[in-house]
Amino acid sequence: MPVFNSVTCPICGCLCDDIEVTVENNEVVKIKNGCAVCEAKFIGYKGEHRIHTPLMRKDGKLVPVSMDEAVHAAAEVLANANYPILYGWSSTSSEAQRVGVELTEEVGGIMDNTAVVCHGPSILGVQEVGIPTATLGQIRHRADLVIYWGCDPWSAHPRHLERYTSFTEGRFEKSEWTSYMQKLKAGAGKKKLDSALRSGLAKGPVPKPQACYVGGVPPSLSKGGRKLIVVDVRKTMTAEMADFFLQVEPNKDYEVMQAIRALVKDQELDVDSVGGVPVEYLEAVADALVNCEFGVIFFGMGLTQSAGKFRNIEVAIQLVRDLNARTKFMIMPMRGHFNVTGADVVQAWQSGYPYGVDFSRGYPTYNPGETTCTDVLLRDELDASLVIAADPGANFPKRAVQNMVKHPLIVIDPHMNATAMLGDIVFPVAFVGIEVDGTAYRMDHVPIPLHKVVEPPEGVLSDEEILKKILEEVRIIKAQKAEQEKKEAA
């Protein structure tokens, strides 16, 4: 059985490139080193929900059609549309994204990627104040203070701690895994004792139920080695691993961040608590921030989707800038889809703008709120859409999807996802990183090659090939139209 080493996992922005994949009869049969989501992808890719032939909606139902018929129908829709949306791009290769920019320019539409509902506000924040950042390699070897703010890597980037931060053995900073395991064991012992006390088997005072805060300012914040602080509105699994957990009231991250900025600048706060967090806790965190040698803040949707949105990111970056006057500090968004960073990068080097790019005037323009596809959908300004490597049918607000299905909807996806169920023309496609090669950008903007480990099902093409076919057909239809108009004018 062939075993592929160092395969890159095409799921989240971590792009773990140490996966070991065993293949038998052109099927993945075993995965080593991956997380739960990685295993689900490498096992689930060939499952019952796979699309095998192009489909078109006829009499309200999706029926199989030939590839040529689907390509022609899709090209007709796009060539005749005035203001189409071409959305998604985050779970495919940068090579396909590049063809996507060409196609969007050709049809004069809007090209937007999943950053719009994910780290779009982070990009806006960065455009306002810049970003002091590093590669994950630097962080792995040097960071002695790691903060996760409004994100839960245990759920969304399961191997982030193990590969890049607290639980990895760096050159200058050691892994905290053993001390975490000891803490777990001690916690389990305490649980047993508490339960014995409650049931009356042991004598002593009955312990009070645990409050939301993980008990005051713990001595762990002044310990040596790497420290882990988690800030969130609820105690997540990552928060349980942390040396210190701050529970913030929902939509109050901006206030808490500004309070920490004030404390870092040695100002005094004349209130008892900010955003539900007692000031003494904030002071402890500010001390830890100032006294570290190399700190990093990772942030997620907790900041970008809460009240304030891009202002939260702006103030987080400003906090990092302030801290760099006293120590060394970095900040990085926890990018979700494996190549959403690539989608931003490719769109930016091709058009000048990272997402929400409008080609309807013949040249690229960008104005978030106006040219972002969520707003275009909510205002119902579109007249067609193409969705590739994303699932807005499941992940966009209801009213946006209601407007999307009013107009012709082309979907390119390997799986029968919610958008494909709603689509008018559906293309099957090979999985990038399993069935086709490609390039993807990790969350720290490092490009990583994706490897093909099995052959795609017969007749199933890659995203890049399908997009090129549609682009070619659009050009033919437009040329025919132009000739027709010329004849009529003559």
Add this chain to the structure above:
Amino acid sequence: MHVTLLSGRTIEQGVGKEYGKASHEYYNACSMCYMDADDMKKLGVKNNTNIKVTTPIGSVILKAVKYPRSATPGLIYIPYGPWANAICSDATTSIGMPSFKGTPAEVEAAPDQKVLSIEELLMSEFGR
């Protein structure tokens, strides 16, 4: 009961989406709602029974699950997916990003109402 609705990732949702959006794994992971244990008691909702969550956008039936890690009074958490998006705020505040976290919501017990499958949900909302 008045609560604040948050939506976001869970590891089960991540695994479910990779098996396929029509899979059991995805359905079980996304058609549920984490609630505070005390809030559930006050509302008379037992663990793993159904609730109806209503916002200005709409309402949806979900399975209520006790949040295992800490008290989260006044908060409910729905893993992101079509069920959460049936009720999340779509206010983009002029920057393209809908307000997926922090939507005010009302929760009531609905033990006899059915949680819709993804096909039923899409049909009821989008007619397809």
